[in-house]
Amino acid sequence: MSGRYETTVGLEIHVELATRSKMFCGCRVAFAGAPNSRVCPVCLGFPGTLPVANEKAVEHTLRIGLALGCDIAEHCLFHRKNYFYPDMPKNYQISQYDSPLCLRGHLDIPSKTGSKSIGITRVHIEEDTGKSQHVGGDGRIASSEYSLEDFNRAGTPLVEIVTEPDIESGEEATTFVTELRALLEALGVSDVRMDEGSLRVDANISVRRAGEIEHGTKVEVKNMNSIRSVGRALAFEEERQRRALDEGSPLVQETRHFDEKSGATSSMRSKEHAFDYRYFPEPDLVPLEPSAHWVADIQKTLPELPPERRQRFVSEYGLTPIDVGVLTASSSTAAWFEDAARAYAGDPKKIVNWIIADLFGLLNVAGIELSACRIAPPQLAALVTMVDAGTISGTQAKVVLAEMFRSGSPPREIVRAKGMEQVSDKGAIEAFIDEAIAENPDVADKVRGGNPGPLGFLVGQVMRKMNGQANPKVVNEILHAKLLS
């Protein structure tokens, strides 16, 4: 079926910048807090107030634009986007229109064929709105009894990143958002928390029959609050639109709302009521003209970005593309891995396995991010080194890791406290083996008779006597020597 249709997706991504103060006033930027506790006459749009652009926000936007390979405008404007909504204090949003700060870039994302370039149309700065809480009714403004407005978020600097319609599936959109999120995190410009709304994704999606030149009817999907939701919502839409094409039922250009619970989209409003935003240049601000010198300085201080880092992880650590993909999805994960790998003398792949197979499991259960984990990267290296040296077994190491995760204690302390050191001393082990043979003469005879099957039983007996601290390899060797040679 998929061969018969082609999907076209373009994304519009809003990123709240992690500046200290708001875009046009001195109020602090933060998440949540008591309603209307971070407001002033400027961000409340009081009569007579004026905006003054936040230089740090411009710098962050330039970082994003440069990291996405955009052309940086030498001269650009702020515009007013006029529409009425109670969460917008001035009833216009200061944004950028036909003269954005950054134009024409791209982001290369991993694909089946190695890498695919997704075009970036533009990156521009604007201000966020406040938040409405519609009380009564179905939660939307029209049916509510009354609405409460919290303007703490109003005026938070926001960057809008618009892609070209280069994305061909929900899955690819998911990869793009994952990659973009990692890039923004590496740049240090945003918290990129989709759950807190500091990264918000809207998608335009259309489906057409394979080979057709015209795009299908475009639908805008909103309210996707996690990367996973992006994939789910677009998969749902893809399927819905394909079915409509199959059935010959008409598709309308509209905005659809994704419902997390049902996994379905539903119509919000049709584009027939398109707004006329009456854009015009914001007369309260002067044109933005970043100097070539400033732009060059920012370019110089860009950190290593995920695509470069991916290449380096393959060449420097010899990792597989899949492992690299997992490690570099977040720059804090990548940095954590590198800190651990540097403290470890063995094959870095072992560190990767411990992170992906074990540490991620613990993080998932606890529901926390790696950045909040109590284990310091060199401690993981120490743990793996102890397994390599035979000080503890792999099974014991998992128990120790869980304890490290809980308490943050170094592995050596935990092993010592739990008396877990592995005994490899042949003399000590031999005494317990002799005891086990003496207690189970029948089993020993069977083995002596050339049947190695029950050997495992004897190993188990020895381990039990030694509280699991015996080096199983040494126990096996001695038993073999005593009974089979």
Add this chain to the structure above:
Amino acid sequence: MSGRASTPSQEAPLQWRTATELARGLEARELSARDITAAIIEQSNAVEPVVRAYLKSTHERALESAVAADERWSRDTTLSSHDGVPLAYKDIFVTRGVATTCGSRILESWIPPYDATVVSRCEGAGLTSLGKLNLDEFAMGSSTENSAFGPSRNPWNTDCVPGGSSGGAAALVAAGGVPWAWGTDTGGSVRQPASLCGIVGVKPTYGRVSRYGLIAFASSLDQAGPMARSVEDAAALLQMAAGHDPMDATSIPREVPDYLEGIDEGISGMRIGIVKEFEGGGTQPGVRSKVEDAYRRLEKLGASLEEISLPSFEHGISAYYLIAPAEASSNLARYDGVRYGYRQADAADIVAMSSRTRAEGFGDEVKRRVMLGTYALSAGYYEAYYGKAQKVRTLIIEDLERAYSSVDLIVSPTSPTTAFKLGERTSNPLEMYLSDIFTVPVNLAGNAAISVPCGLSLDDGLPVGLQLIAPALDEKTMFRAAYAFEKDLGWAGTAESRPPL
């Protein structure tokens, strides 16, 4: 007339002295701020029933502040050379804790939580505010008849308007109710009422005075300006507030020259342009004759006059009535009943609430301009209207730049007419708009200009104003010329310059 020029106004009653004279009296410890303030309040109260200049008086507070200023004078800890001199503000300047309405019902209940930069700078200099003065609603008008709280009257003839939109300020200054005041000028709103009331009014260069705390009408045109009974006072008041403000991104980050230094150096050798396109064009004979006298006086003082051509100026009014309403339609969108000001609380939903709040809160002229501006910015019309108006604006700037290569200043009448009767133009908005034909191009270009009295029209005995237009940021030359003219005319400070109330 020139014989009266040297009349020592030290002998004049306190309410008729200029702020500069009052400051000298304070400096010499011959006057107290309290006595000055009390005398001016007394005059203010005496004329108020006739001129209706106030929207909110703060006389009690002013008297307390005057006492505090006197203490500072006695301890030599004064805040400025004008510490304790009273002033007043057009009610478009935001004042912390004092109701600020902008002449509109929609802001009737609003008490601002902050001060405009102009206000905090003047307060920092120790000036005491007598109150907030009447204006056309949101500064949209040329007569104060668009004030939601009733019009002010011209002290020269109370059947006439004082001009507008800063009409309350012009009337009160002219009537001796305050020595000086702050107005705002978007298309002539300081200069035209100054002209109609026989006082001095200044429109500084756009960006010279901070707009922070000045309720926006048309952001790219609005500029605060002093209104006073002498050029010297106007220059001194501008000096107090001019200069860069980090709260206004459009304020100019350049040092402010000393406007009073060299103000009396005369205009010998100055080249002054007369605009060919302003000839005729509806100017009343009485106005024309006074202004032509003024031109001859400038020549007598040593200036050379030459005719210049500013062909784009004829499109000034058209461009202005697209740009100003467009910006206003956006600036006034915030008055929706959600956060402050008037709210129509009986409405069933948000759309009805905001619509009815605006329908009931705004007056006709404001609605007219919001609709005009909304239309001018609409998709499909933007290029033909707003876009084209911006091109005219560029042409006006270019015309002026060309003119200033051959002249230092440009002169014209401030207004084509003297004060008109109340109600005379209210039914014809277009005729009202033509009051600003000589002043509007200056706002479009962003230049500085001043209106200085040139006596009374022989037709109706009402004041006539002369406009001097300077290049951007050359207020100093403008003040020097206006000062020389004022001094030679010898009208300011005389009994003849006081309206017969």
